[in-house]
Amino acid sequence: MTNTYAHVNPLLAPADADHMLAIAENLGHFETYADEGTSEGLGESLPQRFDVGLNYVHRGLDGKGCSDEPAVALGRTNYFRETYVYGDEQRVDGIESFAAHPLILQSAKSLSGAAIIVPAIVYANILVPGQELAIHTDVPEFRGLNRKNTPQWLLVCMLHSKLFEGWRVPIMTCVAWFGGNAGGAFTFYPGGGAGERESISADHNTAIVLDTDRFFHGVERVKTPSLKETANEGIAQVGSGATLEYAGQDQWRLHTSEGRRFDYQWADLRYSISWKGYCFVDADSHHKWRQSEDCLNLSNVQEIFERDLRQRGVHGVAALSPDDYARLLVATYVSFPDESDQT
Numbered sequence: 087m088t089n090t091y092a093h094v095n096p097l098l099a100p101a102d103a104d105h106m107l108a109i110a111e112n113l114g115h116f117e118t119y120a121d122e123g124t125s126e127g128l129g130e131s132l133p134q135r136f137d138v139g140l141n142y143v144h145r146g147l148d149g150k151g152c153s154d155e156p157a158v159a160l161g162r163t164n165y166f167r168e169t170y171v172y173g174d175e176q177r178v179d180g181i182e183s184f185a186a187h188p189l190i191l192q193s194a195k196s197l198s199g200a201a202i203i204v205p206a207i208v209y210a211n212i213l214v215p216g217q218e219l220a221i222h223t224d225v226p227e228f229r230g231l232n233r234k235n236t237p238q239w240l241l242v243c244m245l246h247s248k249l250f251e252g253w254r255v256p257i258m259t260c261v262a263w264f265g266g267n268a269g270g271a272f273t274f275y276p277g278g279g280a281g282e283r284e285s286i287s288a289d290h291n292t293a294i295v296l297d298t299d300r301f302f303h304g305v306e307r308v309k310t311p312s313l314k315e316t317a318n319e320g321i322a323q324v325g326s327g328a329t330l331e332y333a334g335q336d337q338w339r340l341h342t343s344e345g346r347r348f349d350y351q352w353a354d355l356r357y358s359i360s361w362k363g364y365c366f367v368d369a370d371s372h373h374k375w376r377q378s379e380d381c382l383n384l385s386n387v388q389e390i391f392e393r394d395l396r397q398r399g400v401h402g403v404a405a406l407s408p409d410d411y412a413r414l415l416v417a418t419y420v421s422f423p424d425e426s427d428q429t
């Protein structure tokens with residue numbers, strides 16, 4: 087089987103890797119990856135990634151179920167994020183050694199088979215003790231449609247349906263880890279959702295490169311050396327409005343919007359930096375994307391889905407409420423890995 091991912095160890099020169107921690111300290115302030123807006127007329131009252139949330143609540147991270155109260159489950163998965171580079175805009179100093187790293191570009195090229203890689207974004211995630219990331223695939227893009235104009239769950243259904251491959255803009259992702267947290271392994275299904283789940287520990291200055299739009303992945307629970315914060319009563323219930331501030335001398339301070347405070351050492355936190363790049367198989371597909379040629383719109387998408395659903399014997403889709411339509415598409419096209427089926 088061809089490789090579906092590259093594990094890079096080490097990634098950066100030691101001083102550059104240490105500087106990745108300094109970038110977060112200098113920025114000094116992280117906010118949560120809050121829900122983005124919903125789109126009118128299509129599942130408008132559902133969270134953007136209700137597909138992931140439902141699966142997490144039913145099955146937890148490991149398929150054994152989730153025993154948390156909803157507020158605790160929400161707090162476990164609402165992590166902190168800041169963007170370091172967006173297109174040509176570099177928002178922090180010293181990220182160049184990461185953003186243009188030849189090993190990342192080379193791995194993205196060979197895994198995707200692309201001739202042209204266009205770096206798109208670099209961002210940092212911080213998870214605090216007790217947090218984890220539900221199994222999911224990332225939000226893909228298609229010519230004409232992305233998360234700015236289309237519900238995220240719909241883009242995810244489009245990818246998994248394979249009905250829109252001619253319009254897809256393949257994206258490769260590199261996730262790199264920095265710092266000393268002992269938990270928070272990256273967990274994923276490198277052979278596809280029907281295969282085995284594997285884990286790679288999130289060791290300092292190592293990275294994985296893979297197509298996170300296609301391959302299901304998540305983050306195992308983040309631990310702290312004392313473990314006390316990973317118990318339900320000890321974890322921060324990170325709702326929207328929570329902030330994480332660098333307090334100097336390796337200390338971070340979390341404030342919840344309810345006024346609670348949690349203090350952490352750097353080593354308690356799981357800090358990762360992600361890179362995403364568009365992958366074009368040839369100059370023609372790059373040109374089409376740059377010139378916005380042959381773009382999809384939402385009515386094309388609905389027509390293509392309706393035609394496919396009719397062929398599957400599903401009729402009366404037009405009469406469904408927007409939320410029921412959204413649920414039907416996720417149930418029809420997104421197959422989450424089911425570990426209970428594995429032997």
Ligand SMILES: [Fe+2]
Nearest residue numbers: 223224298303
């Ligand atoms: Fe992801």
